[in-house]
Amino acid sequence: MKVTVVGAGNVGATCANVLAHKDFLQEVVLLDIKEGVSEGKALDMWETAPINYYSTKLKGITNDYAATAGSNVVVITSGLPRKPGMSRDDLISTNAAIVKSVTANVIKHSPDAVIVIVSNPLDVMTYCAYLTAEVDSRRVFGMAGILDTARYKAFLADEIGCSPKDIQAVLMGGHGDTMVPLPRYTTVGGIPVTELVAEDKLNAIIERTKKGGGEIVNLLGTSAWYAPGAAAAQMVEAICKNEKRIFPCCAWLTGEYGLDKIYLGVPVVLGEKGIEQIIELQLNEAEKALLVESAQHVREVMSVLDNAQVPA
Numbered sequence: 001m002k003v004t005v006v007g008a009g010n011v012g013a014t015c016a017n018v019l020a021h022k023d024f025l026q027e028v029v030l031l032d033i034k035e036g037v038s039e040g041k042a043l044d045m046w047e048t049a050p051i052n053y054y055s056t057k058l059k060g061i062t063n064d065y066a067a068t069a070g071s072n073v074v075v076i077t078s079g080l081p082r083k084p085g086m087s088r089d090d091l092i093s094t095n096a097a098i099v100k101s102v103t104a105n106v107i108k109h110s111p112d113a114v115i116v117i118v119s120n121p122l123d124v125m126t127y128c129a130y131l132t133a134e135v136d137s138r139r140v141f142g143m144a145g146i147l148d149t150a151r152y153k154a155f156l157a158d159e160i161g162c163s164p165k166d167i168q169a170v171l172m173g174g175h176g177d178t179m180v181p182l183p184r185y186t187t188v189g190g191i192p193v194t195e196l197v198a199e200d201k202l203n204a205i206i207e208r209t210k211k212g213g214g215e216i217v218n219l220l221g222t223s224a225w226y227a228p229g230a231a232a233a234q235m236v237e238a239i240c241k242n243e244k245r246i247f248p249c250c251a252w253l254t255g256e257y258g259l260d261k262i263y264l265g266v267p268v269v270l271g272e273k274g275i276e277q278i279i280e281l282q283l284n285e286a287e288k289a290l291l292v293e294s295a296q297h298v299r300e301v302m303s304v305l306d307n308a309q310v311p312a
């Protein structure tokens with residue numbers, strides 16, 4: 001199995017590094033537009049193989065898509081990250097042009113690849129890649145929900161004083177401040193979270209989760225990479241190993257949850273074909289209203305893309 005990661009910046013390099021350490025792939029190709037960056041990072045990672053005992057070969061490439069040919073999965077992380085004071089949506093015009101040209105190159109050389117988008121604004125960049133790739137939507141989807149639920153679980157683990165391993169949770173909606181963490185679908189070692197965390201504390205954790213990306217941006221001056229890179233790698237693993245894992249992913253909806261023709265975070269079954277099933281939860285009225293509000297926000301950003309003349 002061969003995986004390409006486009007963008008050898010913070011998230012892309014972390015994703016490639018995590019994938020290599022998992023040691024289930026033959027090759028990871030890391031591609032960037034900046035001369036030497038992917039070559040240098042791939043070489044540095046490869047030099048950890050004898051220390052950390054893995055065999056996955058790493059190859060760094062500057063903008064030569066022929067080297068990505070025949071990839072089973074391609075992760076697209078190329079694009080600008082935000083700085084303090086910016087929203088993810090502010091990145092749209094620059095990143096849409098990048099995602100569009102990268103997707104066209106990727107699909108030309110790996111027409112059967114499953115494509116995982118990471119670039120922001122996530123839901124709309126995934127839509128942009130889907131429009132460009134012109135393949136089945138089950139093969140083009142985005143990473144956000146695993147990251148957002150990981151933040152939610154990490155904050156809950158701190159509050160409860162338990163292992164994050166024991167927390168299960170569902171979070172839906174767009175990858176932004178309107179995301180919808182779902183306490184009704186959150187359990188800790190099988191116990192409903194509401195039996196362990198007081199309502200005010202739970203609400204504070206939900207609010208912190210929604211702004212979790214911004215919290216890191218304010219600390220670092222750029223956005224997160226360890227958790228995003230690990231989250232994208234977890235998706236790649238589920239696809240390559242045909243694991244049928246259930247994850248929240250940014251998927252193309254065609255009527256599910258009453259929403260049509262929109263990319264939005266929903267629980268899915270992930271396997272070798274990409275999104276093999278979209279799971280429809282029986283949301284209550286309050287949860288549905290939050291999801292619709294989130295979808296409305298994503299549609300507003302989608303319309304910016306639809307109305308823009310994004311250069312190839």
Ligand SMILES: NC(=O)C1=CN([C@@H]2O[C@H](COP(=O)(O)OP(=O)(O)OC[C@H]3O[C@@H](n4cnc5c(N)ncnc54)[C@H](O)[C@@H]3O)[C@@H](O)[C@H]2O)C=CC1
Nearest residue numbers: 007008009010011032033078079080081118119120143228
């Ligand atoms: N979906 C999510 O949950 C998350 C999304 N992100 C997004 O991921 C993207 C990458 O973030 P970072 O890695 O921190 O940024 P970064 O600046 O460290 O890396 C981006 C890389 O993309 C490369 N690049 C730019 N144009 C390219 C092109 N046409 N072809 C190939 N490579 C190109 C740059 O040279 C750079 O190395 C940003 O848009 C960020 O907002 C970041 C974290 C989480």
Ligand SMILES: O=C([O-])CC(=O)C(=O)O
Nearest residue numbers: 082088120213214223224
């Ligand atoms: O906050 C950002 O800009 C990057 C991102 O999507 C995240 O870390 O959730």
